[in-house]
Amino acid sequence: MTLRVKDMVAAAETEIVTLRAEEAKARHGAADVRFIDLRDRRELEREGRIPGAFHCPRGMLEFWIDPESPYHKPIFAEDVQFVFYCASGWRSALSAKTAQDMGLDKVSHLGGGFSAWRDSGLPVEQVTAK
Known part of the structure; x- marks a missing residue:
């Protein structure tokens, strides 16, 4: 194997904007910002989500x-x-790069993912099972 996930993430992060949890919090709730949760449904139900986030499974x-x-x-x-x-920032780094490549021009990702948000004491919204 010549290409590893950690290398792909590192390469993506050189081309995208990475926000720290406090920077993301400053944007949260703005009319022109959408938080996109890439985690799978089980993660949402187990851990909750950033309030108001739109769920888009990574796949x-x-x-x-x-x-x-x-x-x-x-x-x-x-x-x-x-x-x-995402949970720790790897899927979201790759997703932000993909979204940029597909033409979305205002894209960033939350460095450290949901874990960084939650561990910073920022609000979490519970998600009920469907």
Whole structure:
């Protein structure tokens, strides 16, 4: 194996904006910012989420961003800043890079992910099982 995930994440982070938890908190709730939770449903139900975050499973991101995809979600056509996050920041770094590559121009990710947000004492919203 010549390419490792940690190398992919490190490369992505040289091309994207990484926000610390307090920087993300300063943007949270703004009308022109959307937090995108990339974790799977079990993680949401077990740990909660950043209040108001939109859930997009990582495996669907490209399909939901692409306006020509039958799975496109209108949220990704909004002219807003997207703040992607996952559990620890790896999936969100790769996702932010992918979103940029697909044409979203106001993209960042939460360094350290949901764990950094929660460990900073920032608000968490519980998610009920479907």
